[in-house]
Amino acid sequence: MNFTNTQDDDRGWQDEANCLGVDPDLFFPERGASTREAKEVCRGCVVRLDCLEFALVNGEKFGIWGGLSERERRRLRRQRAITTRRTASA
Ligand code: SF4
Numbered sequence: 001m002n003f004t005n006t007q008d009d010d011r012g013w014q015d016e017a018n019c020l021g022v023d024p025d026l027f028f029p030e031r032g033a034s035t036r037e038a039k040e041v042c043r044g045c046v047v048r049l050d051c052l053e054f055a056l057v058n059g060e061k062f063g064i065w066g067g068l069s070e071r072e073r074r075r076l077r078r079q080r081a082i083t084t085r086r087t088a089s090a
Pocket of ligand 1: 017018019020027041042043045046047048049051052064065066067
């Protein structure tokens with residue numbers, strides 16, 4: 001993973017990333033290519049949740065972050081938005 005384009009200052013968790021030194025291309029596969037290898041790296045990562053939250057908060061649109069693909073993160077964002085609306089109207 002290449003974290004150089006990130007905007008958040010609170011990035012200490014990136015020092016613990018399992019993907020440090022791993023080919024960043026693995027995390028940005030061509031459309032339709034397998035995400036399995038990247039997700040395997042993420043599976044054993046101790047900062048997976050930090051990484052996922054970072055991607056969600058910063059609206060990262062591309063790549064595997066926190067073990068989730070763009071589509072999976074979009075789905076998670078939608079689910080959270082629904083939960084937030086329900087909680088607010090309860
Ligand atoms: S969850 Fe995956 S992409 Fe995120 S820091 Fe860990 S290994 Fe890298």
